[in-house]
Amino acid sequence: MEPHHPMNIYDQITKPTLLLDETIARRNIARMAAKARQSGVRFRPHFKTHQSAEIGHWFREEGVTAVTVSSVDMAAYFAQHGWDDILIAFPANLRQLSDLDQLAAQVRLHLLLESVEAAERLSAGLRHEVAIWLKIDVGYHRTGLDWQNMADITAVAQTVHALPRLRLAGLLTHAGYGYTVGGAAEANAVYEQMVTRMNAVRDGLRVVGLETAVSIGDTPTGSLVDRFDGVDEIRPGNFVFYDTMQVSIGACQPEDVAVACACPIVAKHADRRQIVVYGGAIHLSKERLADADGQVNYGRIALPAAHGWRILPPQNVVKTMSQEHGIIQADETLFQQAQIGDLLLVLPVHSCLTANLLKRYLTLDGRWIEMADIH
């Protein structure tokens, strides 16, 4: 029997298209799931990266039964697709109380809170029980209760504990400052500090008779620590695809990046060795990455290969972009090889944002995988 000819997938591509290497993504999932199992923690992956019921199944095959999402709409989408234990890792939006209540009637719904006021309004507005996690700020300063502010944390925890329909479940943090770490040693230090701080808060609540679980979640520390000690649950998300930001952090190798945006070449400019592709801000997003010299880029370049893609040396990058154009700075080899009408691949800086823009995936064996269509 003839084998498949995977190169053929490139023949059918006419416009910016997000390719997904299922083998890499499944390997990324299996590795994180195994580490969670070995550490004895619950693996509640964040599905905001892929936003796809089908890719959700790949997690289920690794034993995952609980998930994290970032919006009420995304929770509703995964509830529709059979998930019944869903955490919305975003401060509860009081303007969506009726949607939240409807979800709470269907699934075990977990919400985030960080104020007495929001707790009271949530309790008053719901008819079904929800599990509540207090969002703790361990140093990222995006949102959450400061881990050192035990007075406020205790007040919110006691309010939640006392109010009907709210069940105090635990403490949750996102060490987003993990995104500035540079390798395993720093990631382990960040992890250690985060876990120490979270457990200090847990101990503080235990003093007043409240038991809480600890949930953490970010791809850099999740990828770089060997074991998840001192926590009950992990919620990384980006690792399913990774991207060049994670490569630059040291959380993965370029070969671990599971998605690439195929972009048709529309022009070449020999004087500045630039290649113009159809593929811009509305496909890749304007997430940027600065290298050691402060040079900004919007993605790294690969070429179609017999199976998947071949990543080019790091000097080949998306240098600038506008709404639909990407301008590729090419080395001499790439510039000579690239022809108008060919495809280049862009490994995205931030795969979550690129996937959110392109809305579906083409696997290397030519199958389309749909995402939630959420506006």
Added chain:
Amino acid sequence: MEPHHPMNIYDQITKPTLLLDETIARRNIARMAAKARQSGVRFRPHFKTHQSAEIGHWFREEGVTAVTVSSVDMAAYFAQHGWDDILIAFPANLRQLSDLDQLAAQVRLHLLLESVEAAERLSAGLRHEVAIWLKIDVGYHRTGLDWQNMADITAVAQTVHALPRLRLAGLLTHAGYGYTVGGAAEANAVYEQMVTRMNAVRDGLRVVGLETAVSIGDTPTGSLVDRFDGVDEIRPGNFVFYDTMQVSIGACQPEDVAVACACPIVAKHADRRQIVVYGGAIHLSKERLADADGQVNYGRIALPAAHGWRILPPQNVVKTMSQEHGIIQADETLFQQAQIGDLLLVLPVHSCLTANLLKRYLTLDGRWIEMADIH
């Protein structure tokens, strides 16, 4: 008869929603259309900003009959909605030849070229006639033939002239470097230089017996010059909504910005006077703007008002964002006034990208306007 109560539109908003002030947008359209009429040039507005058939009608009411788009899909959408003179202002994508041919059968289709090779492949791949514009680079260096390189320009023009199914229509440029101008004097200088260079190219082609029209298009110079002298056609697009980038350039006043993203407040942090809203990179885009001190922001803040919104002092900005969170740096007045569950409005940095993400508009009288659903 009771008047409408426009405040009610805010009551129905539960998640990030793009509000559109139709009065402002129509005023922006009318002003540009009038200037084009008075200058005796064809107004071929770029519809990539709004991507909406309904908003397209507002242009038609101002006498517009020809439009610009940035992709084949967008051309097909507007062709479906009754437009029959469409320019795709993007280098012709040779991987979409059959789509282009199908469009060329339906409408007067205008395409961009900048190489002999692309001209030959386009001619060979089409069965219907298309109008060809040569993309000229007058200094932006994104794409196009360098205006000083008359040898190459002439070669491409003569190739187009000689090939079947291609009709040489004109010379086209996008003075994207208009985006770095700072006010009317600079914009006029940029305009003057652009038009001088385009006419030098036109004169060069006339010498070899080729007549070409000149088409220009960008919102900064389009807004800031008094008359469109020396050109045949203008193609600005962003001006329909404007945004804070255009405010910073001086192309418009804050009061000319016609769209704002309504975002629910989900948390407040008194220690750093920050407000957390539901509204992040997947709603607003990561387009950023640096102020005179180099401080980066992702949008400017307004409050719901009796009709539309009231823009707050410029120190109130989206300071950072992640996928779904926006972190607002607030002055004391805003911080005190803003309550969890309320709405804040964000005037986007780049309205084209924000509209592309949010996919529909809510007018101040509570009507939804749909956009093209293009993946």
